[in-house]
Every structure is written in C-alpha cells, then in structure tokens.
C-alpha cells in the first residue's frame with residue numbers, strides 16, 4: 165500500500181484549500197460558471213442531470229480499510245447513503261451539495277485520497293489489473309509503475325492542457341484484466357530472462373472511434389519507462405489535433421500518422437530527453453516498490469474451506485464463480501459482486517462499504533481493490549477464512565455468485581445521471597440480470613461479458629463486450645444498438661454492429677434470444693459464447709436477433 | 720430551410736443543490752416545470768435565456784429545452800427533460816422523492 169509522503173500530503177491539502185476558496189467565490193457570485201467550471205472539473209466535480217457529481221480517484225484500484233470506511237462516511241454524510249464504482253476505478257457520488265464538496269475533499273485528504281485529474285484534458289487516474297500483487301499468473305505487480313506514473317503525471321507542467329484526456333492502464337500478467345489495449349497507453353510488465361521490461365501499446369480507445377491499441381515497443385527496459393512515456397505524450401501533445409475534439413485522442417494521431425511515423429518520432433524524442441532523466445525516478449521506483457511489498461502470508465491448513473466446499477452447495481457455487489487463484493499457497497482472491505440481480509451495477513451502500521472494509525481488516529491484510537468491472541476485490545484471503553467471509557457477505561447482500569457471468573454487467577450511469585447520455589443504461593442492466601435470474605440460465609450460459617453504455621463515449625466499454633449495448637436517442641426515443649464479438653482481454657477486439665437498434669422494451673428480449681440461441685449453437689458446454697461467435701461468425705447470431713428478416717431472406 | 724421554432728422553456732441546475740429548475744415568467748426559478756414560462760417566439764426565448772443566464776449566482780448551465788402546454792402548465796416533450804422532472808429510474812431519489820414526502 166502506498167502511503168503519502170509529506171510532499172503528496174501538502175500538495176493535496178493545498179488543492180483542497182484552493183478549491184474551498186473557489187467554491188466560496190462561486191457561491192458569493194465573484195466567479196461566473198464559465199470561470200468556475202474548469203476549476204471544479206479539475207477537482208472531479210461535475211454538474212449532472214439532477215445534481216452535482218463528485219468523482220474520486222482510487223488510483224490503480226487499490227485502497228485500504230480506512231479509505232473504504234472513509235468512502236462510506238462520505239456516502240452517508242454528504243450523499244444518499246451509497247456510492248457508484250466506475251469502470252475507471254473511481255467512485256462517484258451522485259448527490260453532493262456544492263457547499264459540502266470542499267469538506268468531502270478534506271475528509272478524503274485525511275486518508276490520502278483526492279479527486280485530482282479525474283477530469284479535464286490531463287493524464288487521468290492510472291488504472292491497473294485489480295488482481296495486482298495477488299494473481300497467480302502475474303509476472304510483476306503493476307502498481308509501483310502505476311504509482312510512479314501518477315506521481316510523474318500529477319500536475320506535470322507540460323501536460324495540464326493536453327489536446328484531450330489521456331488514459332494509461334498497466335498490467336503485470338499475460339491475461340489482460342485492465343483492458344490495456346483500449347487505453348491511450350497500455351503497459352504490460354514483462355520479464356525477459358530476468359530483465360524487467362514493459363510492452364508499450366499505444367493508440368487504443370473506445371468512444372466514437374473505437375480502436376485497439378498497437379504495439380509501439382515490444383520490450384522497453386523498465387528503467388526507460390518514464391522518459392519513454394513522456395516522449396509518447398509529448399509527441400502527441402505536438403501532433404495531436406486540437407481543432408476537433410473527436411479527433412484529438414492519440415488513437416486518431418496514431419491512425420492518421422501511422423504507427424511507424426509515431427514510433428520514429430517517439431524514439432527521436434526519447435533519445436533527446438533520456439539524458440535529462442538522471443535516474444532519480446529509478447530511486448523513487450525502488451521506494452515505491454518497497455511500499456507495495458506483499459503482506460506476510462500465513463501458512464495454515466485449508467480444511468475449513470474444503471469441508472464447507474464439500475458440504476454447502478451455495479458456498480461451493482460462490483467459490484467456483486467468485487474466487488481466483490492466488491500466487492500464495494492456501495490463499496485465494498475474492499471478488500465481491502456488486503451486481504446482485506436487479507441492483508445497480510457498481511453501487512454499494514455505506515453499510516456494505518463498511519462490511520467490506522471490516523472483512524479486509526479482519527481477514528484480508530487490510531487490502532481492497534476496485535475492478536474496472538465495477539466489483540470489489542479482497543486480494544489476499546486465506547482459504548480457511550472463506551466460509552466465515554461468505555457468511556458475512558451473505559448477510560449483507562454481497563454474496564451473489566455471478567462473477568464473469570451474464571448478470572455481471574458493466575453499465576455506465578447513463579441517462580439516469582449523466583448529462584451527456586443519450587439513453588439509460590442502468591435499467592437495462594437491471595432487467596437483463598433479473599431475466600437471467602428468473603430463467604436460471606446464467607450458470608449454463610457461462611462466461612459472458614455484457615457491457616452497456618448510455619452514449620457513444622463508451623464509459624460502459626460496450627465495444628469490447630461479448631455483447632455490447634449502446635443506448636442512443638433515435639428521433640426522441642431511446643434506442644439500443646447491439647454489438648457482438650467484442651473482447652476486452654489480451655485478445656482484444658471491437659464488437660461488430662449487429663443491425664438496427666432495439667426499442668427500450670425490445671432490448672432485453674433480444675439479449676435473452678441471443679443467450680438462448682447461443683446454447684443451441686455451441687458445440688458443447690465447454691465452448692463459451694465468444695468462442696462460438698468466433699467459430700461461426702456473426703450470421704447465425706444476427707438471424708437470432710432479427711428473425712423476421714431471416715425469414716424474409718429465406719422466402 | 721430554417722427549422723420551425725418549437726415552444727421552449729428555460730431550464731438550468733440550481734447553483735447550490737445542483738437540481739433541475741425552470742425559469743418562470745416572474746424571473747424566479749421553480750423546481751416544477753409546470754411553473755415555467757412557455758415561450759413560442761424565438762426572439763423572446765433567446766432574450767429570456769440571456770436574462771436567465773444573468774442570474775449566475777442562483778443557477779448554472781441555463782439552456783432552452785423543448786416543452787409543450789399541458790393541463791397544469793408546461794410539460795417536457797423529450798425523455799431527457801422528462802427524467803429531469805423526476806429523477807433517476809433506479810432509486811426514488813431526486814424530485815420524485817421530494818414529491819412523495
């Protein structure tokens with residue numbers, strides 16, 4: 165766990181004090197909204213459909229129990245008793261009053277948290293694999309690098325007015341759980357015969373023009389990471405288009421100039437600035453790495469787990485779905501689903517946050533993670549504690565056994581909150597989850613990623629969902645477009661549009677048809693939806709979605 | 720061909736609370752769209768928008784939204800504006816909550 169040093173602490177405190185003054189001046193009328201807006205956005209404060217919204221960064225998705233408790237405190241004191249975890253490993257509060265926001269930020273600063281660079285044309289919250297430091301398949305913990313990047317990018321003078329926002333994601337495993345191919349820069353930590361390095365992927369992104377990132381450097385020695393990243397951002401800062409906001413992201417720059425040209429410019433720039441990096445960054449990295457040292461794992465029997473697993477079918481089902489292999493013997497990674505059937509994806513009440521904080525304190529080496537899939541993780545749990553944890557989760561509506569299944573849906577806030585939305589996403593997610601629960605098919609359907617966005621900005625990652633749903637406004641009516649075959653992992657792919665959109669009351673039945681249709685199409689139970697889709701292509705799925713058309717073609 | 724002007728109301732978010740409000744003929748802000756001034760003349764609507772924006776210490780982000788005359792006063796015509804009169808659909812929060820107490 166990274167602890168703020170004096171510099172971080174003073175910096176965040178100063179920002180809170182500044183913002184307090186700005187809010188006062190806005191309220192007394194000495195600042196106009198036009199003047200205030202960029203200032204509030206720099207502090208994560210948005211004005212949404214029904215209220216202000218405060219977006220708080222959870223850097224690389226890592227937090228401790230005191231921080232989680234503090235998030236609960238904010239939800240209870242300044243909001244309506246809950247918070248919404250987002251796909252960018254942030255938490256959003258949907259109902260703060262303007263005058264309270266400085267207090268919220270001050271409360272956050274007490275536990276080393278803030279809302280800086282959660283908005284604006286800056287380098288945003290660096291995200292990471294939510295199993296970082298715990299996953300069995302991990303080569304190296306991505307969080308020290310993410311923290312180094314955070315320190316380097318926070319208030320970096322060259323990068324406060326970038327052509328557009330800039331998002332970096334880091335993973336330390338081959339299995340990509342951080343969607344690094346859909347970020348402006350995606351980094352994968354590698355180990356080449358004992359030499360640490362990074363694969364640098366650039367120009368990925370979703371939104372209006374979705375693109376899968378391209379490899380810029382297959383192996384960059386780790387010590388070159390900062391100058392190299394700075395070179396990438398700086399080349400884009402020069403070339404990036406400021407004339408058109410839709411063409412400003414680096415994915416367009418890479419697309420327009422070609423990866424070879426970008427690579428050449430980056431290498432030139434890198435050669436020029438590298439000498440100015442004296443190696444201080446490497447000393448910093450050593451310090452940071454020390455703070456992310458693995459906890460002292462204990463050596464104990466797991467028979468409590470084995471017995472519960474054999475005896476209790478509900479526990480078994482939860483364990484099969486919500487646990488992931490840990491690198492330490494006898495340990496497991498617990499994913500706590502915030503996707504109870506019918507609930508709002510990513511929402512947790514203040515009480516639930518406290519329960520999860522308690523679990524981390526009591527059983528989890530004080531660590532929690534937020535996943536981009538809007539769930540909460542206890543990264544280090546000894547298996548013998550799992551039956552006790554499960555019991556507490558059940559008592560608090562947190563034991564839904566659906567991680568990775570059809571009801572584990574990513575959904576952005578959509579038009580229930582977001583001022584940019586063109587349609588709602590939350591109720592669609594709720595209804596799909598309720599439907600699969602009623603049909604009792606989700607364990608049969610197996611691995612399935614449904615992702616829903618309420619507008620083309622794609623915060624709900626719909627392009628990389630096996631089934632993506634995009635809510636649009638078609639002539640004043642909500643309309644939902646389906647994409648198929650997207651993939652957010654190391655095999656990243658952008659989904660293909662299936663055909664005409666569906667009305668609000670048609671979309672859930674359409675998704676149901678897809679699921680049931682897939683069960684008929686698959687070779688056997690071992691073939692997942694995405695594998696079936698890859699084997700057969702879009703045609704049979706389109707026929708399922710549009711039976712009328714399929715019939716008239718046949719006629 | 721210029722698009723025909725459709726009736727409008729001025730709407731915004733309240734500066735302190737951030738909730739949706741509508742501009743009345745008396746230059747005040749109401750949390751109920753039914754109290755809003757419905758404008759059928761484009762030049763008048765533009766003028767009222769400027770006047771509304773002048774109240775920067777009360778509201779933020781004023782704009783013109785389509786509306787129609789209903790039984791009790793103006794009503795929204797677009798679903799986005801309809802949601803703003805109620806609140807989100809996943810919880811009974813926002814205006815729908817206040818209307819129930």
Ligand code: SF4
Pocket residue numbers: 576577578579582583584585586617618619620621622623624
């Ligand atoms: S995808 Fe659109 S509607 Fe959803 S949160 Fe992002 S901007 Fe808002």
